[in-house]
Amino acid sequence: MADDEQLRAALVEDLDAGFEAVVRTHGDVVHAVARRTAERAADAEDLAAEAFLRAYRALRGYDHDRIARLDLRPWLLTILLNTARNDRRDAARRPRTDGAADPPDRASPAPGPAERAETTDLGDRLAALLATLPVAQRTAVVLRHVVDLPVAEVAAVLACSEGTARSHAARGLAALRTRLTSTEDTS
Amino acid sequence: MTDPVLAALRDLAEPAPTSLAERVVDGWLRVPGPLGEVYAVVGDRGVRLLRPAAFAGELDAFLEDYRTRHGRPVRPAPRAPRGLLPALRGRGEGPALDLGDLTPFAREVLAVTARIPVGQTRPYGWVAREAGRPKAVRAVGTVLARNPVPLLVPCHRVVRGDGDLGQYLSGRADKVALLEREGVEVAHLEALAAAGTRLVGSDTTGVVCFPTCHHARRITAAHRHGFPSLERARDAGYRPCRDCRP
The missing domain is CATH 3.30.160 (Double Stranded RNA Binding Domain)
Structure with a gap:
């Protein structure tokens, strides 16, 4: 797997070949964050693909110096989160007409967050509870604890100080622990 | 001891599908x-x-x-x-096409065009009608002029309503060459167009077709009658072919 320095050199050498290497190297982390940002599992790959295409379009306008300075992973994740935010705004403005408005994730009606939080699998419950956190806390928890980014990168993606990033992640994690206990009590 | 919540959170990082x-x-x-x-x-x-x-x-x-x-x-x-x-090479169903960037109307126009059989031609107006917008003849011309997948969607089989072969993305000469490779007698079509003949009927069956329809090509000279329009053919007691649907 290529490191970022090699990837930046590859992008300068041949943008398209280099970009394919970028997708192969950072695809997992971008997809994992997309999976925790998109409402439906089926949308996660679309969202990740769209974010990568936006990144490619941006790179076509960058000169070599700018590419040489790029911190690829936080840059890609920032594009991903902006893409997700734009998609949500667009979806709110115009209802979907492609028949995908209802979650066809599973054959049976998908359980809501509350019901999913009551399932016994810890991972399923956490995934459901994550969706109930305020956006900044959720994003910080996903970046810090799901995809295991260093605090400096979490701060770069959230465009805040490392202290604030750490605090968002800690408060989000604490809220998850509290809500886990309360759903255990009520079941 | 590892924290089960942190461990479970890390397990939520599913790897990307290999298709990404x-x-x-x-x-x-x-x-x-x-x-x-x-x-x-x-x-x-x-x-x-x-x-x-x-x-x-x-x-x-x-x-x-x-x-x-x-x-x-x-x-x-x-x-x-x-x-x-x-x-x-002119064989098979063809590869899957990704026409997702096109409008629904453009996709419908290409879907209709893809159903024109090898060796046959249809007018732009016919494509417009089959695509559900009979008045959108010019729009059909625009869609086909921008066909992202010529040869795979045979826009060379779509010709002008007056029988003239019309234009083609890579030039009229290519359109003629592609049609001739498929067995279309271009000179014969041009002669019919010059004579004002748009449709050909058989007086034994009472059916009227586009000249390139496989039924039309079987009509013997003694029973063949040309018509300038479907109305004139109907007036003469003919009905339109169910295959080529003039």
Whole structure:
């Protein structure tokens, strides 16, 4: 797997070949964050693909110096989160007409967050509870604890100080622990 | 001891499907076509673009144009998609196509055009009617002039309402050559058009067809009658063919 320095050199050498290497190297982390940002599992790959295409379009306008300075992973994740935010705004403005408005994730009606939080699998419950956190806390928890980014990168993606990033992640994690206990009590 | 909540959170990081890179990066090919080499760009859902090399120019310029217009990266494809090479030799169902960037009307126009049989032609107005918008004749012409996948969607089989062959993406000479390869007697069609004949009927069956319909081509000279319009054929007691639907 290529490191970022090699990837930046590859992008300068041949943008398209280099970009394919970028997708192969950072695809997992971008997809994992997309999976925790998109409402439906089926949308996660679309969202990740769209974010990568936006990144490619941006790179076509960058000169070599700018590419040489790029911190690829936080840059890609920032594009991903902006893409997700734009998609949500667009979806709110115009209802979907492609028949995908209802979650066809599973054959049976998908359980809501509350019901999913009551399932016994810890991972399923956490995934459901994550969706109930305020956006900044959720994003910080996903970046810090799901995809295991260093605090400096979490701060770069959230465009805040490392202290604030750490605090968002800690408060989000604490809220998850509290809500886990309360759903255990009520079941 | 590891924290079970932190461990469970890390387990939520499912790896990306292996298809993600294929979703994002398209592949290009240079393959033989009926009138010389063609360039094709293929995405994970199918062929996105096809152009005769002689028309598109240098490969590098073609690829750079693709990247600019579509904003998508493109690399050499590892292999041709299933069905592409046979389709370019005139055989088989053809490869999957990715026409997702087009409008619903444009996709319908191409779907109708794709159903015109080999060796037959249909007017633009017929395509408009079959696509559900009989008045959108000019719009059909625009869609076909921009057909992203000529040869695979045979826009060369769509001709003008007056019988003239009309224009083609890579020039009229290519349109003539493609139709002649499929067995269309272009000189005969042009003679009919010059004589004002749009449809051909048989007085034994009382059915009227487009001149290239396989039923029309079986009519013997003694029983063949030309008509300038469907109205005139109907007035003479003919009904339209159910296959070519004039």
